[in-house]
Amino acid sequence: MSINRRSFIQTAAAVTASLSAPMVMASGKPRVVVVGGGAGGATAARYIAKDSKGAIDVTLVEPSRTYYTCFFSNLYLGGFRDLGSIAHSYGNLASEYGVNVVHDWAVDIDREGKTVSLAGGGTLDYDRLVLSPGIDFVDGAVEGWDLNAQNKMPHAYKAGSQTELLKAQLASMPAGGVFAMVAPPNPYRCPPGPYERVSMIAHMLKKSNPTAKIIVADPKPKFSKMGLFQEGWANHYDGMIDWIGSEFGGGDVSVNPEAMTVSIDGEQTKVDACNVIPAMKAGRICEMAGITDGNWAPVSAHDMSSKVDSNIHVLGDASMQGDMPKSGFSANSQAKVAAMAIRGALTGSKVFPAKYSNTCWSLVDTNDGVKVGATYKATDEKIAKVDGFISKTGETADVRKATYEESLGWYAGITADMFG
Amino acid sequence: MYSRLLFGIFIAVIGIAVHAENKKEEFILPSSILEIEGDLAYGEYLASDCQTCHRADNSDQGIPGIHGRETIELVYALHEYKNKYRTNEVMQMMAGGLDDEEIAALATYFASLQ
Numbered sequence: 001m002s003i004n005r006r007s008f009i010q011t012a013a014a015v016t017a018s019l020s021a022p023m024v025m026a027s028g029k030p031r032v033v034v035v036g037g038g039a040g041g042a043t044a045a046r047y048i049a050k051d052s053k054g055a056i057d058v059t060l061v062e063p064s065r066t067y068y069t070c071f072f073s074n075l076y077l078g079g080f081r082d083l084g085s086i087a088h089s090y091g092n093l094a095s096e097y098g099v100n101v102v103h104d105w106a107v108d109i110d111r112e113g114k115t116v117s118l119a120g121g122g123t124l125d126y127d128r129l130v131l132s133p134g135i136d137f138v139d140g141a142v143e144g145w146d147l148n149a150q151n152k153m154p155h156a157y158k159a160g161s162q163t164e165l166l167k168a169q170l171a172s173m174p175a176g177g178v179f180a181m182v183a184p185p186n187p188y189r190c191p192p193g194p195y196e197r198v199s200m201i202a203h204m205l206k207k208s209n210p211t212a213k214i215i216v217a218d219p220k221p222k223f224s225k226m227g228l229f230q231e232g233w234a235n236h237y238d239g240m241i242d243w244i245g246s247e248f249g250g251g252d253v254s255v256n257p258e259a260m261t262v263s264i265d266g267e268q269t270k271v272d273a274c275n276v277i278p279a280m281k282a283g284r285i286c287e288m289a290g291i292t293d294g295n296w297a298p299v300s301a302h303d304m305s306s307k308v309d310s311n312i313h314v315l316g317d318a319s320m321q322g323d324m325p326k327s328g329f330s331a332n333s334q335a336k337v338a339a340m341a342i343r344g345a346l347t348g349s350k351v352f353p354a355k356y357s358n359t360c361w362s363l364v365d366t367n368d369g370v371k372v373g374a375t376y377k378a379t380d381e382k383i384a385k386v387d388g389f390i391s392k393t394g395e396t397a398d399v400r401k402a403t404y405e406e407s408l409g410w411y412a413g414i415t416a417d418m419f420g
Numbered sequence: 421m422y423s424r425l426l427f428g429i430f431i432a433v434i435g436i437a438v439h440a441e442n443k444k445e446e447f448i449l450p451s452s453i454l455e456i457e458g459d460l461a462y463g464e465y466l467a468s469d470c471q472t473c474h475r476a477d478n479s480d481q482g483i484p485g486i487h488g489r490e491t492i493e494l495v496y497a498l499h500e501y502k503n504k505y506r507t508n509e510v511m512q513m514m515a516g517g518l519d520d521e522e523i524a525a526l527a528t529y530f531a532s533l534q
């Protein structure tokens with residue numbers, strides 16, 4: 001964040017002015033800038049533009065022209081989807097909803113001046129700023145791995161070329177070869193994500209390379225939907241998957257991307273493909289804005305506004321909000337609450353109490369879908385869980401198939417809800 | 421309403437075991453619930469959560485389209501989920517978190533579309 005002497009001195013005056021003169025906009029319409037065109041940001045941009053019916057100028061800053069959803073990227077690895085089916089563009093947001101889409105990186109935020117600087121040199125003014133930049137990785141989280149090694153040992157935890165690379169490496173494993181995954185510590189994006197990925201990779205290897213082995217080194221003693229995944233692994237991929245939890249040294253890991261070795265609890269293994277999913281933190285721009293506390297950006301549960309600066313709303317994975325998992329569904333749900341609050345603040349539209357929900361579907365094998373979900377409410381302390389459910393072990397094939405089909409409907413629904 | 425009642429009686433009379441799928445046929449809401457006027461603006465906000473899954477183009481792959489359905493049908497469906505007369509866990513949970521006014525608001529909003 002750029003606090004130069006001048007803007008620092010002006011802060012006190014600016015704060016007083018903004019308190020006594022709400023909604024005084026230099027150029028007429030209030031302006032919202034949204035940084036990040038993913039599950040949180042695209043939804044927020046669309047809802048603010050759609051529901052304010054032109055009363056608010058919405059600018060979306062997103063470097064990529066194509067957004068590959070992480071959701072269903074595991075199904076791409078498993079051969080259930082092609083890459084094109086998880087690719088989305090921003091065309092509709094611009095043409096149908098009038099969102100000003102800027103393909104650039106936000107590189108700095110001046111909270112006093114209320115501006116966002118872009119890598120391309122421009123500056124955007126805002127009345128309200130939405131940050132939904134997703135995640136970055138914690139430096140040094142996995143010994144031997146850094147971003148320079150991501151071509152040898154991809155993380156594939158931001159979808160697109162990384163996911164393609166991992167798929168190609170899996171496909172060229174020798175017969176009976178070894179694939180290793182280094183799973184992340186909590187909290188991280190998509191709690192069931194690594195385990196759905198293991199399932200999908202097992203599905204793919206069972207067909208093309210049935211004597212291959214999968215090793216998972218996990219720094220956690222247990223994981224999301226564990227009983228369901230382990231049931232599925234035993235049913236569909238018996239003997240193929242070796243999950244090593246923290247009790248068995250799964251957290252004591254180092255990798256050597258040059259030699260393609262993984263050391264778990266002191267034991268070194270030569271691997272043919274390796275997926276390293278390091279510990280995560282809020283997308284870097286949150287840190288630059290000076291709104292993080294540790295690795296994440298704390299927010300109010302009532303409107304997703306930053307606890308440091310109420311003109312900034314932080315959505316999705318980057319936020320520290322309480323009980324919701326970091327998922328696309330959560331980010332989308334949070335975006336709607338923030339959009340309503342922002343419209344209320346800038347145009348005086350009606351604001352209702354925040355309600356949130358989430359459901360995460362995972363595919364274990366063909367037509368074997370499982371799900372976990374919860375509803376949440378806002379308390380002064382955090383987003384607090386109200387009610388929830390989880391699929392049961394031993395469900396019939398019909399139930400599992402219906403769950404999978406429901407996930408297809410959800411995917412079509414959420415992507416339409418994000419991109420129009 | 422009346423036909424639902426008759427159907428319920430019919431089932432009881434001929435003694436067919438009422439299992440999960442048939443239960444909804446005997447599920448009757450009192451008029452105090454059916455007569456609640458839904459708040460359209462509140463319904464619009466609440467509906468944003470539904471639209472993550474229920475698509476505006478009403479396609480029904482895996483998840484049914486609900487835009488433009490009759491208010492009474494939607495009110496019944498949501499109360500049936502809330503009371504677990506219908507089986508889907510996601511919907512039981514979502515409806516379980518709604519009070520009578522919220523269900524009326526949602527039904528009014530979805531019925532108003534198209």
Ligand SMILES: Cc1cc2nc3c(=O)[nH]c(=O)nc-3n(C[C@H](O)[C@H](O)[C@H](O)COP(=O)(O)OP(=O)(O)OC[C@H]3O[C@@H](n4cnc5c(N)ncnc54)[C@H](O)[C@@H]3O)c2cc1C
Binds near residue numbers: 156
């Ligand atoms: C393998 C996998 C499977 C998953 N499966 C599911 C699932 O089934 N269901 C589910 O709900 N969730 C799932 N998720 C989680 C989901 O993808 C994320 O939780 C969700 O994308 C978070 O949304 P977000 O808006 O916080 O971040 P993102 O969707 O990642 O969007 C962030 C965007 O911000 C942009 N950005 C970052 N920094 C800047 C900057 N400085 N300037 C401009 N733009 C910037 C990025 O380019 C990116 O497009 C999965 C994740 C993974 C990895």
